[in-house]
Amino acid sequence: xxxxxxxxxxxxxxxxxxxxxxxxxxxxxxxxxxxxxxxxxxxxxxxxxxxxxxxxxxxxxxxxxxxxxx
Numbered sequence: 855x856x857x858x859x860x861x862x863x864x865x866x867x868x869x870x871x872x873x874x875x876x877x878x879x880x881x882x883x884x885x886x887x888x889x890x891x892x893x894x895x896x897x898x899x900x901x902x903x904x905x906x907x908x909x910x911x912x913x914x915x916x917x918x919x920x921x922x923x924x
Contacts, residue, residue: 855903855906855907857906857910860906860907860910861910865911865914865918868907868910868911868914869911871907872904872907872908872911875900875903875904875907876904878900879897879900879901879904882896882897882900883897
């Protein structure tokens, strides 16, 4: 998923996406450990998408705090 797509999501949807990506990483690591993972690069792709989503979520949270303080 591209950063552009993540930026267009609402805050609640973005939080749900972060949660879902964390679950996906857990499942992928489990499949990798049991040698059932078909695409080894899927772990890297999912981790990068999670990092993008968490970065955008942090930006929005900080932005919301700044607007409430002013």
